[in-house]
């Protein structure tokens with residue numbers, strides 16, 4: 001693709017093959033908990049994943065993210081302990097499905113070769129960020145966009161990603177020494193995988209079903225189906 005002097009480039013569609021690859025990455029991306037292989041992720045590949053995250057859109061181009069790679073085994077163990085405490089609390093919220101909940105593997109903190117926390121600096125860009133004036137949460141949404149970019153790029157690389165949110169956020173912030181103005185958005189376990197579920201694992205295991213898209217589309221106002 002050639003750029004013109006204004007920095008603009010043609011905006012036509014991708015080739016059919018390129019489009020198919022994009023939709024395939026979206027469709028076949030999975031949350032990975034238990035299938036990580038122990039072999040390391042090549043640093044150049046990891047760098048591409050971080051670049052994909054950094055290429056995400058962000059409110060006012062504020063780029064509020066940081067990427068904390070957790071390599072120290074002691075820190076990993078403390079995070080695993082924090083997960084277990086939080087998970088025991090979470091399990092009590094599903095008394096009717098206790099056995100099923102307990103059978104689910106919901107993290108790969110100790111097995112995954114890469115652990116990555118993507119944070120959001122709530123002060124990035126200063127007190128006034130273009131687009132954030134009326135919705136302070138847009139920095140968090142921006143960071144979630146970075147997570148999804150990384151997740152999709154990882155699928156294309158044959159690398160699995162699992163999002164772990166079963167933490168007391170104070171525990172997570174303390175263990176990672178986050179300053180007060182930085183919040184953890186996503187704790188990710190990352191590594192090579194040989195096989196992936198064809199549908200969400202929670203669906204395969206009977207925890208939840210994917211909702212029909214047509215039930216979610218309204219026209220003009222909440223609750224009105226398209227005519």
Ligand SMILES: Cc1cc2c(cc1C)N(C[C@H](O)[C@H](O)[C@H](O)COP(=O)(O)O)c1[nH]c(=O)[nH]c(=O)c1N2
Pocket residue numbers: 029030031032033105106107162163164165166199200201202203
């Ligand atoms: C914000 C957020 C937080 C979490 C998740 C996802 C997201 C977006 N997911 C993964 C989640 O269960 C999964 O995405 C859905 O079940 C759909 O499956 P696929 O991602 O399509 O495989 C997730 N999975 C898990 O095993 N432990 C967890 O703590 C979390 N937390």
